[in-house]
Amino acid sequence: MIRRLYEADRERLMALTGHNPSINLFIIGDVENFGFEQEFMELWGESDTPDGPLKAVMLRFYSSYLTYAEGDFDTEGFAELIRKDTGAEMISGDAGVVQAFRGKIAAREEKQMLFAELKEMNGPLRFAAAVPLVIRKATAHDVEAICTLTDQIEEFAASTEDSRKSLRKALESKTGRTFFAEQDGKVIASASTTAENSLSAMIVGVATHPQHRGQGLATRITAELCADLLAEGKSLCLFYNNPQAGQIYKKLGFTDIGTWAMMYLEKQR
Missing domain, CATH: 3.40.630 (Aminopeptidase)
Structure with a gap:
């Protein structure tokens, strides 16, 4: 029926x-x-x-x-x-x-x-020594600075105006959150969630400026983002089809649960 x-x-x-x-x-x-x-x-x-x-x-x-x-x-x-x-x-x-x-x-x-899921992070995580970073949780005031980063990354730059509207709406409605790293006043890496609900959230938009790759920034910021959601009792999930990205997520504790x-x-x- x-x-x-x-x-x-x-x-x-x-x-x-x-x-x-x-x-x-x-x-x-x-x-x-x-x-x-x-x-x-x-x-x-x-x-x-x-x-x-x-x-x-x-x-x-x-x-x-x-x-x-x-x-x-x-x-x-x-x-x-x-x-x-x-x-x-x-x-x-x-x-x-x-x-x-x-x-x-x-x-x-x-x-x-x-399709991968995270219920508990691996830890403690060790990160290579790197230049000093400021990692912050975004507000609507940070939308332009974050999107200035993603504008420079090929896989995120297809619709720059839509990305600004989408990010602002997610932050204001609390259906998503973003953590980002700054250096010399510019955003050099970020990670976000979408479709947040009372039980779970999806990781999206993990981005690092091309000049700052290879330093573990994506892993560090995603770890901060995941810890924030896990502290609220939520599970996290994500899609991926890039084996290199999969290695980063599994380092944090994500496990494949299906397709x-x-x-x-x-x-x-």
């Missing part, structure tokens, strides 16, 4: 997604931030009885769908909901769940990334 979920279903939804708060940080965060009654967002759940525990859930956030299930679930029933949405663009989630939709929805491309898949859908006519 699949049906639309509403506020009265919050406890049942959190009971299911709370089993794995890192994998489900987007669902948990969106529900905590937006509730159930939004035009751009819908949730459906599957259960064996009308009021029984949920075994699967699907979130629509604008044109993207995110699924989570424990064990077998009604893939065809959820696929039918997606097929009815002519604007649907993507399905994402744990690779095993997303792959269950293969052949049920027309897809043009699929990508996968490793995240994104299935890009064919446009429906």
